[in-house]
Amino acid sequence: MLEAKKQAVAKALLFFLPIGPKAKTKMRRHRCHQAVRSESETESETDTETMRCISCKEEYGARDAGTCKECYEEASETEEELKREIEDLKAKVAFLRFWSPLDHAHRGSTSPGPFFPDVVLVASDDGSPGLPPVPVPSHKAVLASRSPVFKAMLENEMEESRSGTIKISDVSYDALRAFVNYLYTAEAWLDEQMACDLLVLAEKYQVKHLKGYCEKFLVSKLNWDNSLMSYAFAHQHNAKLVLDAALCLITDNMDKLTKREEYMELVEKDPRLVVEIYEAYLSKQVNTAAHKDSSVKS
């Protein structure tokens, strides 16, 4: 009996002896293993395990788990491929981009530079009193390739094609110059005025790419103060992107609307547009109500 006790003590004492680190680690690993495999655990428990993020080098737990190494590496490869594709496309743009004949044409000089133009465009209301309008040299092939309107005009041997001069009405020399330049380079320096002028030309001559470019710019410049004017302008020139953005901004601020001077003017000048604002506002309210309803039900 005493012998049995002795043995029990001997066994028991083992637990008081210091255990070597290796042994400890083994126990720990074993238990961690269980901790992970066991299905019964709640997130808060597994969340205490942490890993180090390859990207930000911070430790993270299960709740903040992103991707495994393999997926991370795949994603990085994809990113590299996309960047390569962008480089290729930029090189293609640089190759296809024409130097504009205007690089060599200066205001007050009709020299088109050594670029063999076969047509000139003239701004019918060039804003320089006294001076004759300055022709903007161009190529029929470029105009026809960028604008179906020019294409029809030039193919059908209209007066413009025969005379080699295309008159553009209601546009300044600078806007016309920027317009032609865009047809060659797909680039334009924009402020709000120029964006409006070019949008009008793009709409008139059906240069979709330029129209989209101007619309994006105008949307980025939208604010409460210019929203009503932008709305009316977009309406007049069929600029859907700007129209929707402006309408959204206006219908979000209906309480302030009627106090605006431009509002009174619009009611005077074009009440139909004002009606459309109220209609948009109404349908917005209906939609919001319906949405609230459904979210309450669900």
Place this chain on the structure above:
Amino acid sequence: MLEAKKQAVAKALLFFLPIGPKAKTKMRRHRCHQAVRSESETESETDTETMRCISCKEEYGARDAGTCKECYEEASETEEELKREIEDLKAKVAFLRFWSPLDHAHRGSTSPGPFFPDVVLVASDDGSPGLPPVPVPSHKAVLASRSPVFKAMLENEMEESRSGTIKISDVSYDALRAFVNYLYTAEAWLDEQMACDLLVLAEKYQVKHLKGYCEKFLVSKLNWDNSLMSYAFAHQHNAKLVLDAALCLITDNMDKLTKREEYMELVEKDPRLVVEIYEAYLSKQVNTAAHKDSSVKS
């Protein structure tokens, strides 16, 4: 003394008692936490913890840790931005891309279509016996914009500019047609023959973008059988990309080299090129040796 023993046994016995699951888990969590924080541990130890990958939904351990959730989300945003940029660039390419005047020109007809060409190119050795060479209609402005050689030719009022006909020697009608088409569209359908023909034209008229396009294609088609011919061709037409790739392939298979028929021919026709192969091989061996050396030292 016996009392002391009794107490010891009592304490010791605690370790034999079954411990409740909660308590177990607590211990486990505590130890796992240590396991991660402790710097002293090896990878294989922390590797036993697992998380679930957002992307592939698989469980992964520390050794396979990728990114945390935040970095994963950032990466996804970047990918979206890159894709948007690609869309914009593709739209720009589509806008700048010219329709080729050849879309309307058919072999055997000189009608250039309604695209106002002001110059024609003629393949001096058009491969159709009996028939006169078919002119390829084009625009001085396009040729000059894509190739500095054409630019100089046309600006300096050389014979070509006056006559409006540019003779291109040592080229088939199909190659010339593809060449002009590329100047308008930055696109070409390539097989190995066409890639070689276009590379020669691109080199002659300094159309870098086309040359790079052909070189990439030829590199993708490189193999042991065409490596020597590709090497000689690349040498002749200054195609560095193809040259380096071919040289690398050849110097990796020097043992088989001298048995090749093309090798004998090259020794006959242009021994300097063969010397360059051996020089490249030699410097490769030296570099490899140096690399081995340094990796042994470090």
